Structure formats: structure tokens, C-alpha cells
Amino acid sequence: MKQVIKVNSDYISLLKEIKQKVRNAQIKASVRVNSELILMYWDLGEAIVKKQAKTNWGDGLISQLSKDLLAEFPEMKGFSETNLKYIRLWYSFYTNPKFSPQLVDFISNKLEPIHFPKISPQLVDELQLLKNQILESELLLNTKSPQVVADYFSGFLPKLLSFVPWGHHREIITKCKDIESALFYVLKTIENSWSRSVLVHQMELKLYERKGKSLNNFDLVLPKPDSDLARELLKNPYSFEFLNLSKEAKEKDLQNALLDNIKKFLIELGYGFAFLGKEKLLTVGGDDFYVDLVFYHTKLHCYFIVELKIDDFKPEYSGKLNFYLNAFNAEVKSHDDKPTIGLLLCKKANKLVAEYSLKNINNPIGISEYRLMYELPEDVRRELPSIEEIERELEGEIQLA
Numbered sequence: 001m002k003q004v005i006k007v008n009s010d011y012i013s014l015l016k017e018i019k020q021k022v023r024n025a026q027i028k029a030s031v032r033v034n035s036e037l038i039l040m041y042w043d044l045g046e047a048i049v050k051k052q053a054k055t056n057w058g059d060g061l062i063s064q065l066s067k068d069l070l071a072e073f074p075e076m077k078g079f080s081e082t083n084l085k086y087i088r089l090w091y092s093f094y095t096n097p098k099f100s101p102q103l104v105d106f107i108s109n110k111l112e113p114i115h116f117p118k119i120s121p122q123l124v125d126e127l128q129l130l131k132n133q134i135l136e137s138e139l140l141l142n143t144k145s146p147q148v149v150a151d152y153f154s155g156f157l158p159k160l161l162s163f164v165p166w167g168h169h170r171e172i173i174t175k176c177k178d179i180e181s182a183l184f185y186v187l188k189t190i191e192n193s194w195s196r197s198v199l200v201h202q203m204e205l206k207l208y209e210r211k212g213k214s215l216n217n218f219d220l221v222l223p224k225p226d227s228d229l230a231r232e233l234l235k236n237p238y239s240f241e242f243l244n245l246s247k248e249a250k251e252k253d254l255q256n257a258l259l260d261n262i263k264k265f266l267i268e269l270g271y272g273f274a275f276l277g278k279e280k281l282l283t284v285g286g287d288d289f290y291v292d293l294v295f296y297h298t299k300l301h302c303y304f305i306v307e308l309k310i311d312d313f314k315p316e317y318s319g320k321l322n323f324y325l326n327a328f329n330a331e332v333k334s335h336d337d338k339p340t341i342g343l344l345l346c347k348k349a350n351k352l353v354a355e356y357s358l359k360n361i362n363n364p365i366g367i368s369e370y371r372l373m374y375e376l377p378e379d380v381r382r383e384l385p386s387i388e389e390i391e392r393e394l395e396g397e398i399q400l401a
Helices: 009-054 060-072 081-095 103-111 121-135 138-142 146-161 166-175 179-192 196-204 226-233 251-260 262-269 315-331 351-358 378-383 387-395
Strands: 238-240 273-284 287-297 302-308 338-346 365-372
Touching (some): 009 146, 060 081, 166 179, 166 196, 179 196, 251 262, 251 287, 262 273, 273 315, 287 315, 302 315, 315 338, 315 351, 315 365, 351 365
Parallel strands (some): 238 365
Antiparallel strands (some): 273 287
């Protein structure tokens, strides 16, 4: 006779643990399958490109291959003519890039700060090993020869690409014009476990063009590599398309709307930002002051003070933020924390005015604009996934195909 198990807290805890192990195993298996599929596609693309270069078969090769492969492997959907053409395009995109002099610096700078998702310890170890091999290669980091870079690049690239699902790759190569932007989205997909919809969302909002574009004084007041990482963290402009604000909104409305959508706001800020609170009280000489938003960055190990402005940038805004940073460093920051960084978000900033305002300020400050939904171009708004679609993607499991 079977013993009846009492569903108590011990059993619920055991069930939760087992479910997590099953999910981890499923994810690991899916990643493995995806990795082998991408590597197979790479070999297939290479074979097609090289054979077409040596013959006059043209697209007839792809048409015949599609028929024969589908006949042999009817259960596989990746051998349609359309997909074989994408495979050829994908392989050619990465093996015939226009290597700019900045490509070596781009690869090293983008890989250095990346954080890999903890899908499983083994996979993280593989990614970390690959990253270290690329970063520690004197050949890659010191050479100025495009051909030498290309030869080395082709050695590690297929493995790096194998951590990204095929559907993502198709989106990337059809929306990116150069290898730098494509690699940026590949790395961000790995780092953040982006689903395809989130990836498309970020590309439509031109994340690559916005990263590292804030007006700031980081190079003057922060040591390397902190200045590089801080600059890379900030965007310009920030996209607040998820906020339903009117043109008559006030600063308080903007703050409340961001807090109501804190998950989307944190995603727009990027990896490593932890929200600590709003309207942080600072008492200086008996007077009370309130900081709009306070974050902590886990990679830089410092506080971030975010000041929100509903209008255009004014010189006095940087002076006030500088005062907050001085007070925050004196009253809140511990000895173990690095200097607090300020981020001022405004509707529009005159570059020269902002640069003059930051001159001779010893605290690190970034100035960035933001865009609301009604300010985005019509073609961008049409292409963006709906808020409901993004929410479903953010709440769902990692999509691997």
C-alpha cells in the first residue's frame, strides 16, 4: 500500500528544488542543441560560399541542396531555400567584414565588461574561457593588420555565435549594416539572455548608436578602466517609450511614471543597476534636500544619483547635482564605495553649454536626453513591439530558438 505523502512545507521545498533542476537541465540541453545547430549552419554556409566561388552553379546549388536535404532530413525545418540563403548571407556577413582600424579596440572593449547569464556553471565557464582567450591574445589586441585580425577573428567567432539562437541571428544580420553593431547585439543577447522580441525592440530603438554617447566628464575625474565602463553604461538619448505621458507632464509625473514602470526603466538603464529608492533625504547644515532617484551599480561598486528634468538642460542643473554628489559622498557613501556618479536626464541638452557646465567639476556627471513615445519617429513606433508583448517576453523563460 502506497504511503500518502503529506503536502507540507518540506515537500513543497523539495518539489521546488526538483523543478528548478529540471528547468536547468532543459535549458542546458536546449543551449547545447542550439550551439551544435549554429556550428552546423556555419559549416554549411562555408561549404556553400566556397563551392559557389569555384563553380557557376549560382543559386541553383541552394535550390538543389534544399530538395536533397529536406528529402534526407524531413523533420528539420532549417533546410528550406529561404533559410539556406540566410545561412549563406550570415556566413558571408561575418567572414567578409570591412575591418576598420577600430575593430580590435571594439572587440576588446565590448568583451571586457560583459557578464554572462548563469544558465549553468559549465556553459558560463565555456563562455568565460572563450572571452579570456580573446582578450589575452596579443596577436588580436596588438596587430594593425586587417588580414591578421580577420584570420584570428574567424577562429573564435563561430563558437561565440553559437551561444545565440538562429532566429536572433537572422534579425541581426538583416538589421545591422556593419560587423561592430552586429557583434554588439550578439554580446548583449548573451549577456542579458534577450528573447527575439526584446532584441528586435532594442535594435529598433538603436541601442548601439545610443550607448556611450552621454555628455560627461568621466575621463577627467575617474581612473581607467572605471571611466571607460561608466561612459559605456550611459546612453544618449534614453528611450522612455513605455511611458504614457502627455506634453504637459511635470517632473513629478515623470518620476512617478518611471517608478510605476521600474522594471522597464531598469532594463533601459542596463545591466548592473539596482534601485534603492526615491527622494533620498540629505540633511546638510540643518537644511533638507531630496535626491530624485538613487541606484547602486554592482559592477562599478558605486552609487548613482539620477536627477530628472522635464525641460531642457540649464547650467544650474549640473551645479545642483554636483552639490548632491558632494553631500552624498560625505553623508552616505562608505569607504569601500567608489565615488558616486550623477546622471542628469533632460529633454534636450546643448552640447557646448553642457561641456562648459561640467568644466572644473570634480565629481563624475553624465548628461543625457530622453525620448517619450510621442517623440519617436512614426516608422519606429510602428515597428516597436507592444508594451504587452515586451512584458510577456520579460516575464517568460529564456527563448532559445
